[in-house]
Amino acid sequence: MPRRSLSQASFYDPELLLPKCLEPGTVPWLLARFRSKLFPAWLFKGWRGEGRRGRKAWPAVTLVVLLLLRWTEEGLSRLGSTKRAQTDLLWRAAMGLQLGAPTPDEKTLREFEIFLRGRHSGSGVPRYLLFHEHVVRLCIEAGVVGEDHDWTMDSTPMWCYGAVLDTVRLLGDGTRRLAQRWAAACKVSLAEVAEQWSVPHVCGKSTKGYFHVDWRDATARAEVFDTVAQGAIRAVESVRRHIQVVRSSKRKGLLKLSRQLLRTIRDDLDTDKQGRLVVAERVAKDRVISLTDPQARHGRKSKSSTFNGFKLHLIGDLVSGLISAVAVTTGNTHDGAVANRLIRRAKALHEEIEQVLADTAYGGAALRHRVRGESQVHLLSPPPANMRSEGRLGRDTIEIDFLAQTATCAAGVTTTDHEMVWSSEHQVHVSAFKWPKQTCRDCELREACCGKRQGGHRVRLHPYEQELRQAREDWSRPEVRAAYRRRSECERLVHRATRHGARRARSWGLAQAQLQAHAIAMTCNLKLLAKALAQETIQNRAVA
Numbered sequence: 001m002p003r004r005s006l007s008q009a010s011f012y013d014p015e016l017l018l019p020k021c022l023e024p025g026t027v028p029w030l031l032a033r034f035r036s037k038l039f040p041a042w043l044f045k046g047w048r049g050e051g052r053r054g055r056k057a058w059p060a061v062t063l064v065v066l067l068l069l070r071w072t073e074e075g076l077s078r079l080g081s082t083k084r085a086q087t088d089l090l091w092r093a094a095m096g097l098q099l100g101a102p103t104p105d106e107k108t109l110r111e112f113e114i115f116l117r118g119r120h121s122g123s124g125v126p127r128y129l130l131f132h133e134h135v136v137r138l139c140i141e142a143g144v145v146g147e148d149h150d151w152t153m154d155s156t157p158m159w160c161y162g163a164v165l166d167t168v169r170l171l172g173d174g175t176r177r178l179a180q181r182w183a184a185a186c187k188v189s190l191a192e193v194a195e196q197w198s199v200p201h202v203c204g205k206s207t208k209g210y211f212h213v214d215w216r217d218a219t220a221r222a223e224v225f226d227t228v229a230q231g232a233i234r235a236v237e238s239v240r241r242h243i244q245v246v247r248s249s250k251r252k253g254l255l256k257l258s259r260q261l262l263r264t265i266r267d268d269l270d271t272d273k274q275g276r277l278v279v280a281e282r283v284a285k286d287r288v289i290s291l292t293d294p295q296a297r298h299g300r301k302s303k304s305s306t307f308n309g310f311k312l313h314l315i316g317d318l319v320s321g322l323i324s325a326v327a328v329t330t331g332n333t334h335d336g337a338v339a340n341r342l343i344r345r346a347k348a349l350h351e352e353i354e355q356v357l358a359d360t361a362y363g364g365a366a367l368r369h370r371v372r373g374e375s376q377v378h379l380l381s382p383p384p385a386n387m388r389s390e391g392r393l394g395r396d397t398i399e400i401d402f403l404a405q406t407a408t409c410a411a412g413v414t415t416t417d418h419e420m421v422w423s424s425e426h427q428v429h430v431s432a433f434k435w436p437k438q439t440c441r442d443c444e445l446r447e448a449c450c451g452k453r454q455g456g457h458r459v460r461l462h463p464y465e466q467e468l469r470q471a472r473e474d475w476s477r478p479e480v481r482a483a484y485r486r487r488s489e490c491e492r493l494v495h496r497a498t499r500h501g502a503r504r505a506r507s508w509g510l511a512q513a514q515l516q517a518h519a520i521a522m523t524c525n526l527k528l529l530a531k532a533l534a535q536e537t538i539q540n541r542a543v544a
């Protein structure tokens with residue numbers, strides 16, 4: 001897009017005041033020069049103000065530029081970004097706003113984010129996902145991904161925005177919130193509700209501060225837990241009994257909070273010998289950890305390192321740095337659970353992906369099988385270790401002919417006794433082989449093979465035993481290990497996202513975290529596109 005001549009320029013144009021503010025090859029430069037071409041109208045179909053009817057609204061392109069600029073540095077809050085847009089010449093030039101002209105406010109930006117989280121009318125896919133895919137396509141078309149490419153995937157913690165609470169605060173603060181909402185819905189005071197439900201602690205500023213006990217004393221602590229839990233149960237019972245009294249618009253929120261309180265009681269508490277509700281000596285599988293961010297979960301990065309909130313998964317090219325697919329899940333979701341979906345999305349955008357480097361978390365045979373079957377992509381990751389007790393022969397010492405359905409043990413005895421048995425671990429039927437009792441009894445390797453078990457040796461295979469064996473065989477080859485060494489560079493790809501604010505969610509909820517992650521990935525990709533276009537412009541000028 002050619003720059004305007006001096007006679008065409010307005011005195012209020014930011015570029016006139018600061019002519020060199022837009023440095024070629026940067027995201028603001030790209031947005032200022034190409035924003036109308038980068039974001040086609042079909043992406044924002046349905047945004048109020050785009051049609052002829054309805055009240056006027058900010059153009060979607062201006063808002064999308066503001067949304068992307070928000071994540072160009074370390075990530076700003078919504079309010080922070082709108083304030084900066086009022087005064088920053090660079091940002092105003094990128095958004096196409098003149099000096100002194102109005103700027104979108106925080107509410108408009110929030111509404112636009114809600115719009116982007118909605119599903120596109122044509123495809124039924126969330127708009128931010130379509131938008132991200134559109135940016136990836138632009139990058140690929142501009143030649144960001146060269147002939148030399150190496151794809152990799154990984155995950156990283158994304159801390160939640162809401163406060164993470166312990167059990168007593170989850171119950172105490174939750175009951176207070178329920179009482180406050182109930183008081184507002186019934187137009188009575190909080191003190192009246194507290195008296196009705198016999199939960200005086202809801203009138204205190206903080207749950208823990210209300211009970212003047214020594215929190216190191218286990219007996220005192222147990223008394224408080226029981227009081228708070230019984231209070232929560234009474235509150236939920238009362239809400240459920242009298243829910244018809246309040247307006248229908250308030251009922252959903254009150255019942256949702258009641259369910260959340262009951263879930264915390266079920267997950268976190270047990271009954272002791274005296275019939276009191278005390279903190280359970282276990283951790284529930286999908287334990288809620290925050291009142292304000294109920295989708296956040298405890299996660300584990302390694303055996304010793306834990307985090308609270310969500311997990312960001314991404315797949316990208318190590319060479320160019322392009323992030324082609326992103327997803328955010330709860331913190332306790334296994335890495336392998338979204339791997340297939342991400343690879344499928346990345347493959348749909350870039351046909352030439354043949355191999356993806358990934359760590360041990362993605363090494364399962366079932367995942368390898370699905371990825372190969374659905375996307376024709378080879379997952380290069382370390383296979384699961386072969387588990388065997390000390391001094392015992394492992395399953396890897398048995399040779400299996402999968403076609404003939406025969407197995408040959410370490411002593412060289414071949415069996416054809418094959419059957420399909422139900423595996424409760426994998427919830428499918430799996431192959432099992434059995435050797436004759438007589439042969440095993442006289443065998444020299446009996447102790448190492450069967451241990452103390454009587455009868456003939458039996459072995460039950462993994463549902464994807466063939467995949468597993470192939471992966472282990474591949475992994476033993478030096479050239480495969482050498483190719484895998486590049487995977488550590490994936491940390492650079494993760495760092496590209498986290499240094500733009502992906503380490504912490506800037507709003508409540510998983511849906512908002514998804515939008516944030518996609519906006520950050522788009523900003524990272526637009527940076528690459530800006531560099532490619534700037535390079536092209538320089539080359540064109542040189543040729544001319």
Ligand code: SF4
Binds near residue numbers: 411439446
């Ligand atoms: S005990 Fe049976 S299965 Fe095991 S090595 Fe000996 S013959 Fe083979």
